[in-house]
Amino acid sequence: MEKYYQKEFECASAEEMRAIQTERLVKQVKHVWDNVPHYRKKMEEKGVCPDDIKTLEDLSKLPFMTKADLRDCYPDGLLAVPKADCVRIHSTSGTTGKRVVAFYTQHDVDLWEDCCARALTAAGATNEDVCQVAYGYGLFTGGAGLHGGSHKIGSLTLPMSSGNTDRQLQFMTDLGSTVLCCTPSYAAYLAECINEKGIKDQIKLKAGIFGAEAWSESMRQSIQEDLGIKAYDIYGLTEISGPGVAFECCEQNGMHVNEDHFIPEIIDPETLEPLPLGTQGELVFTSITKEAFPLLRYRTRDICILNREKCSCGRTLVKMCKPMGRSDDMLIVKGVNVFPSQIETVLIEQGYQSNYQIIVDRKNNSDTLEVMVEMTQENFSDSLGKITEMEKSLVAALKAMLGIYAKVRLVAPKSIARSEGKAVRVIDKRKI
């Protein structure tokens, strides 16, 4: 029988959900108006005040928020409560190197962990389970989110963080992990190692929750077969809370959005007009319960489709499909947001030209990032040692900016094709 973590919300009728959302939206708009000058100014510019927001239909009167707003208000300009009321931050890399810092009150942490608990419950996890959290812990939301969710449902939580594969496998076998939470590429890698070591018979996994990067249906099939588990997708972003904004159920054909906390909309990224259910467009979220860092109509830049068809799991929460692409140039590499503009900034700082190419690929189930850049007269030297030093310093600067390793390939001047119109900066060879 299907289990729910918070049935009253997950299976609410359309009328009940509308009532919950309306009440929370009205309250949230007022909270933001009263406490966030940046947002109040944006509302005033659009000629809208809290009294104009009475129903869900009024949502479209509100201005949008984008990564640019987050950048302009870095680090705490969008904070809607006193810092003393906050208990934690998480952070993600943003455009042109400025990070996004998201603040949480205890209430915000709780609701986020509830969302992750719903995801774990939908994947079949209970207090009988051993939940191995192999997402990164720290500023990244992956580890903390699933860790908290696992606590909420009373699973025995293994706070492994990412990497150290031998230790992962040792705990997995010694403690009999039944649920695995990590990126899909790491799950595939773990599966490979398990098969290489011939220890599959010692693995007790039954389910996995894999998110933070794009993965295909065929990748799901191979992970499921290799590990003998059911593999569930999970969606989230730091700006809105973290993983658990939406999660998959036993149907495995789209993710239920926790819409009692986050109202989703689909808009046309060009005209910014809301689009009807079932239409492809840019996903926008309004967080209606968060206290510290409530974003209204935040443009995720993810392209997807929402649908409200009846789900056999019994949940009535609206479903979103896997994001089908981005309406900006952001790349997700190894679960990390990478913007070409960040790479460009580093190249110019290091004395290279802005003519470059980024090549993303997936080798052995792990993303690779390569930056091709042209050698310049200024950086050239007759000493190979000096050039390799410069190359090393460029690699280090990219690592500092992006948080992940990028291979640098120096090429001859004029060897990167110049284009007439929009330059082809990114070549994504990943077959997802």
Place this chain on the structure above:
Amino acid sequence: MKVIKQISLFLENRSGQLLEITKLLSASGIDLKAVHIAETADYGIIRLITDDYEKACEILKENGYIISLNDVFAVGVSDKSGGLSELLTVMADYEINIVYMYSVFGQKHGTAYMVLRVDNAEMFAKMIEENNFITADSAELGIK
């Protein structure tokens, strides 16, 4: 202290890259006196000594190559077993490090020349003088 002009070029590790350069230079009648390659997996530095470095630089720049023109030393060593060791022994005594080195044959019978870039040129000049090493000038290597 006699010095030789050396041209360095940045080249990608792809077939035909060096050929393009030799074709380009030979088309203008430039004679290569020495060619040396230092490489990594992705790219290399080609070091050239030519009979007319000014003209060679001009042609290479015109064709979009990134080049660097440097003074290097060409030190004569006797063309027999142990010839190079003599030079290296003295350099070690003076604590001079080699940035890179390659050999080029001179026109005088029995002498080979080591083309060197060192980390301490001043000390190197002192060493050459104090130990009576022969250094080649341009004419000796057939450079205009």
